[in-house]
Amino acid sequence: MTQYAFYFDSTRCTGCRTCEMACKDYKDSSEGIHFRKVYDYEGGTCSMDDDGQFSSQAFVYHMSLGCQHCNDPACVQVCPTGAMHKDAETGLVSVDEGKCIGCGYCAMACPYNVPTVDRTAGHSVKCDGCAERVAEGKNPICVDACPLRALEFGPLEDISGMGEVADIAPLPPAHYTGPNLIIKATPDAQPATDATGIVANPVEVM
Amino acid sequence: MAAGFAFALSEISLVLFTTLAPSGAVAFALMGAPLHRGALDAYARERISKLLCIPLIVTMVGLVASATHLGNPDNALYVIAGIGRSPLSTEVAGAVVFLALAGVFWLLTFARRFPLAAQRAWLGVAQLAAVVFVGTVAFAYWQETIATWHLWEASAALCLNSLVGGPLLALFGLRAAKAPVSEAFAKGLLVTAGVALAVNIAVYALQCIDLAAMRNAMASVSDLAPGFPAFVAAFAVLCAAGCVLSARAGKTPAVGDGPVGRGICRMLVMSGGGCLMAFAGIFLMRFAFYATHMTVGL
Numbered sequence: 001m002t003q004y005a006f007y008f009d010s011t012r013c014t015g016c017r018t019c020e021m022a023c024k025d026y027k028d029s030s031e032g033i034h035f036r037k038v039y040d041y042e043g044g045t046c047s048m049d050d051d052g053q054f055s056s057q058a059f060v061y062h063m064s065l066g067c068q069h070c071n072d073p074a075c076v077q078v079c080p081t082g083a084m085h086k087d088a089e090t091g092l093v094s095v096d097e098g099k100c101i102g103c104g105y106c107a108m109a110c111p112y113n114v115p116t117v118d119r120t121a122g123h124s125v126k127c128d129g130c131a132e133r134v135a136e137g138k139n140p141i142c143v144d145a146c147p148l149r150a151l152e153f154g155p156l157e158d159i160s161g162m163g164e165v166a167d168i169a170p171l172p173p174a175h176y177t178g179p180n181l182i183i184k185a186t187p188d189a190q191p192a193t194d195a196t197g198i199v200a201n202p203v204e205v206m
Numbered sequence: 207m208a209a210g211f212a213f214a215l216s217e218i219s220l221v222l223f224t225t226l227a228p229s230g231a232v233a234f235a236l237m238g239a240p241l242h243r244g245a246l247d248a249y250a251r252e253r254i255s256k257l258l259c260i261p262l263i264v265t266m267v268g269l270v271a272s273a274t275h276l277g278n279p280d281n282a283l284y285v286i287a288g289i290g291r292s293p294l295s296t297e298v299a300g301a302v303v304f305l306a307l308a309g310v311f312w313l314l315t316f317a318r319r320f321p322l323a324a325q326r327a328w329l330g331v332a333q334l335a336a337v338v339f340v341g342t343v344a345f346a347y348w349q350e351t352i353a354t355w356h357l358w359e360a361s362a363a364l365c366l367n368s369l370v371g372g373p374l375l376a377l378f379g380l381r382a383a384k385a386p387v388s389e390a391f392a393k394g395l396l397v398t399a400g401v402a403l404a405v406n407i408a409v410y411a412l413q414c415i416d417l418a419a420m421r422n423a424m425a426s427v428s429d430l431a432p433g434f435p436a437f438v439a440a441f442a443v444l445c446a447a448g449c450v451l452s453a454r455a456g457k458t459p460a461v462g463d464g465p466v467g468r469g470i471c472r473m474l475v476m477s478g479g480g481c482l483m484a485f486a487g488i489f490l491m492r493f494a495f496y497a498t499h500m501t502v503g504l
């Protein structure tokens with residue numbers, strides 16, 4: 001099997017949402033449903049010293065997330081029907097619409113807020129890694145759309161040297177599901193266990 | 207509205223399912239217990255057997271409610287594929303086995319010939335299936351990535367809920383059947399509900415302490431489900447009132463007590479009202495449970 005993976009350069013991402021919009025347009029997802037979401041992670045403080053000078057320990061950075069096509073995917077583990085499955089050839093995780101009952105357990109269990117039940121369609125939907133484009137030797141749409149070249153995609157062995165396995169906030173610690181997401185972290189990045197920051201755009205991403 | 211409350215509202219059919227089905231199953235097991243006694247006359251046996259449909263209907267209503275939350279029930283047969291891997295499949299299997307055994311037992315009691323020994327054996331297996339089913343519901347959401355549900359208190363509370371609602375519903379069923387059960391048995395059911403309630407409140411108190419410290423990058427539990435302790439207080443009051451109402455409903459009537467008279471009506475209204483109050487309390491806590499849904503990440 002060739003496990004495919006995403007690469008995200010958090011030193012480049014400006015949080016422009018072009019990836020998100022390109023995905024939405026290409027996948028024609030229903031209203032309110034996004035397969036790729038951009039999280040704004042903010043925290044820290046500003047302080048004034050005795051001379052009246054301000055110094056800042058504040059941080060803000062963005063995190064563009066599709067599915068991590070995890071090694072040990074929680075969504076697949078809990079899915080009662082086997083609709084949520086990991087492809088044996090590519091390691092991409094996707095939903096078999098012909099099996100899904102729309103119970104939403106995958107959405108409850110994924111710690112990356114990825115699957116959603118499309119109530120009109122009656123089944124779960126999520127990023128499938130643009131599997132049909134990958135089969136044609138192309139990149140996912142979100143990757144090609146990024147104007148900052150902050151996203152890459154390819155076999156894990158080609159990508160893994162470019163950064164570290166995703167283990168920074170606001171993501172969960174990597175040991176839970178083994179994400180196939182390699183990140184080049186911005187100097188502002190906080191560890192996954194950080195409790196000082198908060199996702200500043202919860203309404204947008206939930 | 208708090209995000210957790212909105213989530214719980216969207217899963218309201220699961221709130222109803224987890225309120226009714228476990229208590230219904232425990233009520234079935236307890237209400238069937240007198241049928242194992244030798245002293246019971248054939249007429250009383252028949253009435254209890256027939257009215258086992260009460261806990262069965264309560265369980266069925268819960269199950270039907272849970273099916274309404276599915277996006278595409280046509281694919282439901284695929285659920286078999288996940289047995290052993292997905293705790294949700296295991297729960298569905300638990301429900302199907304229990305309802306099949308209990309439902310067929312109930313139907314067979316209408317048959318002219320259903321030997322006593324066979325009745326008892328079948329009932330025993332159905333009662334065991336009821337207990338297993340409650341266990342599968344308690345662990346249906348046992349998933350490491352859902353931090354707030356991966357707590358022993360959450361699973362223990364569901365079992366205890368069924369030990370509060372189940373005995374009260376069983377007592378209602380036995381009273382409706384005018385079953386000549388001993389006062390000691392009736393008292394035993396009430397004491398079980400009372401003790402389970404006390405332990406349940408203690409478990410919820412511990413859960414409150416655990417939940418208070420929990421947060422992820424999106425929210426804290428107190429943002430998601432503000433007033434969790436107030437939910438516990440309302441649960442305690444409603445369930446305690448339910449137990450008292452059931453206890454004060456009076457002595458379970460026996461056969462020669464004649465046709466359904468005013469005394470029996472009053473008893474059933476009080477006993478049924480007690481069940482409804484307990485179910486209302488359990489419903490609130492199940493709502494609060496869904497409201498606390500929070501993963502280890504986003």
Ligand code: SF4
Nearest residue numbers: 067068070073075110
């Ligand atoms: S990110 Fe979520 S949906 Fe994607 S494979 Fe991992 S657990 Fe499943």
Ligand code: SF4
Nearest residue numbers: 079100101103104106
């Ligand atoms: S919604 Fe579909 S894919 Fe998700 S857990 Fe349920 S059956 Fe599986």
Ligand code: SF4
Nearest residue numbers: 023066127130140142
């Ligand atoms: S890989 Fe495809 S489906 Fe997934 S986020 Fe990118 S564009 Fe969307």
